[in-house]
Amino acid sequence: MSTDTHPPFEKKPASARSDGELIRLEQVTKRFGDHTVLDHLDFSVDAGKHVTLIGPSGSGKTTILRLLMTLLKPDEGTITVAGEQLFPAPDKQVREVRKKIGMVFQQFNLFPNMTVLRNITEAPVTVLGMSKDAAEERARELLEMVGLTEHLDKHPGQLSGGQQQRVAIARALAMRPQVLLLDEVTSALDPELVAGVLDVLRDIARSTDITMLCVTHEMNFARDISDQVLMFDSGRIIEAGPPEKIFSEPEHDRTREFLSAVL
Numbered sequence: 001m002s003t004d005t006h007p008p009f010e011k012k013p014a015s016a017r018s019d020g021e022l023i024r025l026e027q028v029t030k031r032f033g034d035h036t037v038l039d040h041l042d043f044s045v046d047a048g049k050h051v052t053l054i055g056p057s058g059s060g061k062t063t064i065l066r067l068l069m070t071l072l073k074p075d076e077g078t079i080t081v082a083g084e085q086l087f088p089a090p091d092k093q094v095r096e097v098r099k100k101i102g103m104v105f106q107q108f109n110l111f112p113n114m115t116v117l118r119n120i121t122e123a124p125v126t127v128l129g130m131s132k133d134a135a136e137e138r139a140r141e142l143l144e145m146v147g148l149t150e151h152l153d154k155h156p157g158q159l160s161g162g163q164q165q166r167v168a169i170a171r172a173l174a175m176r177p178q179v180l181l182l183d184e185v186t187s188a189l190d191p192e193l194v195a196g197v198l199d200v201l202r203d204i205a206r207s208t209d210i211t212m213l214c215v216t217h218e219m220n221f222a223r224d225i226s227d228q229v230l231m232f233d234s235g236r237i238i239e240a241g242p243p244e245k246i247f248s249e250p251e252h253d254r255t256r257e258f259l260s261a262v263l
């Protein structure tokens with residue numbers, strides 16, 4: 001699972017990982033009917049940083065990832081990625097900005113009729129116009145990174161859930177996104193398969209310069225990879241800080257209650 005032999009990303013020393021703001025949400029509000037799920041939310045993420053969203057079920061964490069993925073539109077506010085507006089913006093601009101963002105979902109959503117290799121090469125070839133050879137070379141590097149080189153000719157149904165999720169991670173990275181969104185990526189896995197997926201993500205967090213925005217209930221993982229933890233409650237960030245602060249000395253009663261229930 002090491003990236004030492006064929007690094008698919010340019011590695012940077014940790015001290016050089018941040019070079020300015022990559023994501024900005026300003027006054028973002030999202031409603032479903034008369035339920036306000038996000039309420040005039042502001043936050044930003046610097047390039048190369050790993051930010052984890054924690055908080056009770058229904059507090060709006062997944063909605064933020066879905067807004068960034070353009071699967072949903074805000075009712076109010078602006079979203080900017082790498083200096084370009086994602087919302088509001090003309091469709092052509094949305095398509096371009098959207099290419100900077102990759103997402104891994106709770107359900108792996110692989111194409112069942114395609115091999116593992118083709119699952120990873122399909123979008124780079126059809127969306128980015130990459131040559132088949134270049135896409136396959138990169139897919140092989142990524143499969144090595146996620147520890148699945150020997151499975152490239154299999155179909156998803158022949159793999160365990162953990163292996164399928166590692167293919168989904170490789171597939172997201174194949175598009176060379178600047179931002180990787182991770183939405184409870186181990187929640188659908190059998191407990192014995194969780195560690196393998198989290199190890200791959202720890203490796204990616206440690207060895208690449210990709211920006212990560214992560215919704216997880218795995219608090220040890222959050223503690224390990226995060227530069228910053230955002231605690232959500234009812235569509236607002238009620239507390240934010242480095243993991244050692246949030247997990248060891250939370251200031252807010254709701255954060256303390258939440259952590260005592262999940263830790």
Ligand SMILES: Nc1ncnc2c1ncn2[C@@H]1O[C@H](COP(=O)(O)OP(=O)(O)OP(=O)(O)O)[C@@H](O)[C@H]1O
Nearest residue numbers: 032037055056057058059060061062063064215232
């Ligand atoms: N498409 C939708 N239509 C209506 N309500 C929705 C929709 N998507 C989300 N919601 C509601 O929005 C609220 C926030 O959902 P969201 O999935 O963002 O929460 P979450 O913090 O990620 O929770 P969890 O940890 O359970 O995934 C919930 O009350 C949810 O029921």
